[in-house]
Amino acid sequence: MTFKNKLFFTFFFLLTPFVFLAQSSNLVLTGIMDFTVPSGGSNGKAIHLTATDTIADLSIYGIGVANNGGGTDGQEYTFDPISVLPGEQIIVARSIPSMTSYFDTCFVEFNHVLQATSSISQNGDDAIELFFNGNVIETFGDINIDGTGQCWEYTDSWAYKDVGDTSCLGGNWIFGGVDCTDGSTTSYSSNCPYPLCPLPPSSGCTDPFALNYDPLATFNDGSCLYSCLFLK
Ligand SMILES: [Ca+2]
Ligand SMILES: [Ca+2]
Numbered sequence: 614m615t616f617k618n619k620l621f622f623t624f625f626f627l628l629t630p631f632v633f634l635a636q637s638s639n640l641v642l643t644g645i646m647d648f649t650v651p652s653g654g655s656n657g658k659a660i661h662l663t664a665t666d667t668i669a670d671l672s673i674y675g676i677g678v679a680n681n682g683g684g685t686d687g688q689e690y691t692f693d694p695i696s697v698l699p700g701e702q703i704i705v706a707r708s709i710p711s712m713t714s715y716f717d718t719c720f721v722e723f724n725h726v727l728q729a730t731s732s733i734s735q736n737g738d739d740a741i742e743l744f745f746n747g748n749v750i751e752t753f754g755d756i757n758i759d760g761t762g763q764c765w766e767y768t769d770s771w772a773y774k775d776v777g778d779t780s781c782l783g784g785n786w787i788f789g790g791v792d793c794t795d796g797s798t799t800s801y802s803s804n805c806p807y808p809l810c811p812l813p814p815s816s817g818c819t820d821p822f823a824l825n826y827d828p829l830a831t832f833n834d835g836s837c838l839y840s841c842l843f844l845k
Protein backbone atom coordinates (compact mmCIF):
# COMPACT_ATOMS: atom_id res chain seq x y z
CA MET A 614 0.00 0.00 0.00
CA THR A 615 1.37 3.38 -0.96
CA PHE A 616 1.66 6.12 1.61
CA LYS A 617 -1.10 8.00 -0.22
CA ASN A 618 -3.45 5.01 0.04
CA LYS A 619 -2.57 4.52 3.70
CA LEU A 620 -3.42 8.15 4.34
CA PHE A 621 -6.72 7.74 2.54
CA PHE A 622 -7.75 4.67 4.54
CA THR A 623 -6.64 6.27 7.80
CA PHE A 624 -8.88 9.25 7.15
CA PHE A 625 -11.70 7.00 5.98
CA PHE A 626 -11.72 5.02 9.21
CA LEU A 627 -11.31 8.13 11.33
CA LEU A 628 -14.37 9.66 9.65
CA THR A 629 -16.57 6.54 9.82
CA PRO A 630 -17.91 7.22 13.34
CA PHE A 631 -18.90 10.73 12.30
CA VAL A 632 -20.82 9.38 9.33
CA PHE A 633 -22.86 7.20 11.70
CA LEU A 634 -23.34 10.09 14.12
CA ALA A 635 -24.65 12.24 11.26
CA GLN A 636 -27.22 9.53 10.43
CA SER A 637 -28.47 9.57 14.00
CA SER A 638 -29.76 13.12 13.73
CA ASN A 639 -32.42 12.43 11.08
CA LEU A 640 -35.24 12.49 13.62
CA VAL A 641 -35.93 15.30 16.07
CA LEU A 642 -38.47 15.98 18.79
CA THR A 643 -40.91 18.70 17.67
CA GLY A 644 -43.81 18.65 20.11
CA ILE A 645 -44.77 17.14 23.46
CA MET A 646 -48.52 16.97 24.11
CA ASP A 647 -50.60 16.46 27.21
CA PHE A 648 -53.89 17.85 25.93
CA THR A 649 -57.15 17.76 27.82
CA VAL A 650 -59.39 16.26 25.14
CA PRO A 651 -63.17 15.72 25.53
CA SER A 652 -62.74 11.93 25.85
CA GLY A 653 -60.35 12.48 28.77
CA GLY A 654 -57.94 10.01 30.31
CA SER A 655 -54.66 9.56 28.46
CA ASN A 656 -56.25 10.26 25.06
CA GLY A 657 -54.59 13.67 24.73
CA LYS A 658 -51.04 12.39 25.18
CA ALA A 659 -48.84 12.34 22.08
CA ILE A 660 -45.33 13.04 20.86
CA HIS A 661 -44.62 14.85 17.60
CA LEU A 662 -41.39 14.31 15.66
CA THR A 663 -39.96 15.59 12.41
CA ALA A 664 -37.64 13.76 9.99
CA THR A 665 -34.73 15.95 8.91
CA ASP A 666 -33.68 13.48 6.21
CA THR A 667 -34.80 10.17 4.72
CA ILE A 668 -35.14 7.36 7.26
CA ALA A 669 -35.37 3.90 5.68
CA ASP A 670 -36.42 2.16 8.89
CA LEU A 671 -37.88 4.26 11.68
CA SER A 672 -37.69 1.34 14.13
CA ILE A 673 -34.04 2.15 14.91
CA TYR A 674 -35.49 5.07 16.88
CA GLY A 675 -37.37 4.99 20.16
CA ILE A 676 -38.72 7.11 22.99
CA GLY A 677 -38.47 7.04 26.75
CA VAL A 678 -40.68 9.07 29.05
CA ALA A 679 -38.55 9.83 32.12
CA ASN A 680 -41.30 10.23 34.69
CA ASN A 681 -41.29 12.63 37.63
CA GLY A 682 -37.61 13.54 37.74
CA GLY A 683 -36.57 9.99 38.57
CA GLY A 684 -33.86 9.84 35.93
CA THR A 685 -33.95 7.87 32.70
CA ASP A 686 -36.46 5.04 32.23
CA GLY A 687 -34.56 3.82 29.17
CA GLN A 688 -36.24 3.24 25.82
CA GLU A 689 -39.91 2.42 26.47
CA TYR A 690 -41.39 2.77 22.98
CA THR A 691 -39.97 1.64 19.63
CA PHE A 692 -41.24 3.16 16.39
CA ASP A 693 -42.91 1.06 13.69
CA PRO A 694 -40.58 -0.11 10.87
CA ILE A 695 -41.79 2.43 8.32
CA SER A 696 -39.79 4.65 5.98
CA VAL A 697 -40.02 8.41 6.30
CA LEU A 698 -39.12 11.23 3.92
CA PRO A 699 -37.29 14.48 4.75
CA GLY A 700 -39.54 17.06 6.41
CA GLU A 701 -42.32 14.61 7.21
CA GLN A 702 -44.23 15.04 10.47
CA ILE A 703 -44.87 12.05 12.70
CA ILE A 704 -47.31 11.85 15.62
CA VAL A 705 -47.28 9.01 18.15
CA ALA A 706 -50.66 9.22 19.85
CA ARG A 707 -52.32 7.27 22.67
CA SER A 708 -55.73 7.69 21.00
CA ILE A 709 -55.69 8.25 17.25
CA PRO A 710 -59.50 8.89 17.06
CA SER A 711 -59.32 11.47 19.87
CA MET A 712 -56.40 13.32 18.29
CA THR A 713 -57.98 13.18 14.81
CA SER A 714 -61.02 14.91 16.27
CA TYR A 715 -59.10 17.35 18.47
CA PHE A 716 -56.77 18.54 15.69
CA ASP A 717 -59.77 19.08 13.39
CA THR A 718 -58.67 20.24 9.90
CA CYS A 719 -55.07 20.42 11.10
CA PHE A 720 -54.67 16.66 11.50
CA VAL A 721 -53.65 16.28 7.82
CA GLU A 722 -50.42 18.12 8.72
CA PHE A 723 -49.17 14.83 10.17
CA ASN A 724 -47.77 12.57 7.44
CA HIS A 725 -47.49 9.52 9.70
CA VAL A 726 -49.85 8.66 12.54
CA LEU A 727 -48.59 5.95 14.88
CA GLN A 728 -50.33 4.20 17.76
CA ALA A 729 -48.57 4.86 21.05
CA THR A 730 -48.24 2.30 23.81
CA SER A 731 -49.10 3.09 27.44
CA SER A 732 -45.41 4.03 27.87
CA ILE A 733 -46.22 7.39 26.27
CA SER A 734 -47.39 8.45 29.72
CA GLN A 735 -46.23 12.05 30.12
CA ASN A 736 -48.49 14.29 32.18
CA GLY A 737 -46.76 17.64 31.95
CA ASP A 738 -43.88 17.20 34.40
CA ASP A 739 -41.98 14.45 32.60
CA ALA A 740 -38.85 14.68 30.46
CA ILE A 741 -38.71 12.94 27.07
CA GLU A 742 -35.73 11.08 25.65
CA LEU A 743 -35.29 10.27 21.95
CA PHE A 744 -33.22 7.17 21.26
CA PHE A 745 -31.26 6.08 18.18
CA ASN A 746 -29.83 2.55 18.19
CA GLY A 747 -30.39 2.43 21.95
CA ASN A 748 -28.58 5.69 22.71
CA VAL A 749 -30.13 9.00 23.77
CA ILE A 750 -29.70 11.59 21.00
CA GLU A 751 -32.07 14.28 22.26
CA THR A 752 -33.73 15.17 25.57
CA PHE A 753 -36.67 17.46 26.28
CA GLY A 754 -36.74 18.77 29.84
CA ASP A 755 -34.52 17.44 32.61
CA ILE A 756 -34.71 13.71 33.41
CA ASN A 757 -33.57 14.39 36.98
CA ILE A 758 -36.08 17.15 37.75
CA ASP A 759 -39.85 16.87 38.18
CA GLY A 760 -41.22 19.51 35.79
CA THR A 761 -43.98 20.75 38.12
CA GLY A 762 -43.53 24.51 38.42
CA GLN A 763 -40.53 24.47 36.05
CA CYS A 764 -40.41 26.72 32.97
CA TRP A 765 -40.91 23.63 30.80
CA GLU A 766 -44.07 22.32 32.49
CA TYR A 767 -46.71 21.39 29.90
CA THR A 768 -49.57 19.99 32.05
CA ASP A 769 -52.81 19.94 29.97
CA SER A 770 -50.85 21.82 27.34
CA TRP A 771 -47.96 21.40 24.91
CA ALA A 772 -44.29 22.20 24.34
CA TYR A 773 -43.19 22.95 20.78
CA LYS A 774 -39.74 23.36 19.31
CA ASP A 775 -39.30 26.97 18.29
CA VAL A 776 -37.25 29.98 19.31
CA GLY A 777 -38.27 30.70 22.89
CA ASP A 778 -37.09 32.25 26.14
CA THR A 779 -33.31 31.69 26.36
CA SER A 780 -33.60 31.15 30.12
CA CYS A 781 -35.63 27.96 29.49
CA LEU A 782 -34.15 24.80 27.90
CA GLY A 783 -31.68 26.87 25.89
CA GLY A 784 -34.41 28.89 24.17
CA ASN A 785 -35.30 25.99 21.89
CA TRP A 786 -38.92 25.50 22.97
CA ILE A 787 -42.15 27.46 23.32
CA PHE A 788 -45.08 26.51 25.54
CA GLY A 789 -48.86 26.68 25.38
CA GLY A 790 -49.17 27.48 29.07
CA VAL A 791 -50.28 25.13 31.87
CA ASP A 792 -53.99 24.10 31.63
CA CYS A 793 -54.51 25.96 28.32
CA THR A 794 -56.40 23.04 26.73
CA ASP A 795 -58.81 22.56 29.65
CA GLY A 796 -62.45 22.60 28.51
CA SER A 797 -61.63 22.78 24.79
CA THR A 798 -63.07 20.54 22.08
CA THR A 799 -60.45 21.26 19.39
CA SER A 800 -56.98 22.77 19.35
CA TYR A 801 -58.40 25.76 17.48
CA SER A 802 -60.97 26.43 20.20
CA SER A 803 -58.40 26.16 23.01
CA ASN A 804 -56.46 29.04 24.49
CA CYS A 805 -53.35 27.66 22.81
CA PRO A 806 -53.80 26.43 19.21
CA TYR A 807 -50.99 23.99 18.37
CA PRO A 808 -48.25 25.92 16.48
CA LEU A 809 -47.97 23.40 13.62
CA CYS A 810 -51.53 24.16 12.59
CA PRO A 811 -52.25 26.67 9.83
CA LEU A 812 -54.76 29.32 10.85
CA PRO A 813 -58.29 28.71 9.56
CA PRO A 814 -59.48 31.01 6.72
CA SER A 815 -61.85 32.79 9.11
CA SER A 816 -59.01 34.03 11.33
CA GLY A 817 -58.52 37.66 12.27
CA CYS A 818 -59.08 39.99 15.21
CA THR A 819 -62.35 39.01 16.91
CA ASP A 820 -62.35 41.67 19.64
CA PRO A 821 -64.96 44.41 18.85
CA PHE A 822 -62.97 46.85 21.02
CA ALA A 823 -59.82 46.54 18.92
CA LEU A 824 -58.85 49.01 16.20
CA ASN A 825 -58.67 46.26 13.60
CA TYR A 826 -61.79 44.30 14.62
CA ASP A 827 -62.88 42.00 11.79
CA PRO A 828 -66.61 41.19 12.13
CA LEU A 829 -66.23 38.27 9.70
CA ALA A 830 -63.49 36.61 11.73
CA THR A 831 -64.53 33.69 13.92
CA PHE A 832 -61.03 32.66 15.02
CA ASN A 833 -58.86 35.11 16.96
CA ASP A 834 -55.35 34.96 15.52
CA GLY A 835 -53.86 37.32 18.11
CA SER A 836 -53.50 40.23 15.68
CA CYS A 837 -55.75 42.68 17.59
CA LEU A 838 -54.36 46.21 17.90
CA TYR A 839 -55.48 48.69 20.54
CA SER A 840 -55.20 52.46 20.87
CA CYS A 841 -52.77 53.62 23.57
CA LEU A 842 -55.68 55.44 25.24
CA PHE A 843 -57.27 52.15 26.14
CA LEU A 844 -54.19 50.66 27.74
CA LYS A 845 -54.63 50.21 31.44
CA1 LIG B 1 -41.47 6.04 31.84
CA1 LIG C 1 -45.36 12.72 35.66
Ligand SMILES: [Ca+2]
Nearest residue numbers: 649769792795
Ligand atom coordinates in the same frame (compact mmCIF):
# COMPACT_ATOMS: atom_id res chain seq x y z
CA1 LIG D 1 -56.10 21.13 34.09
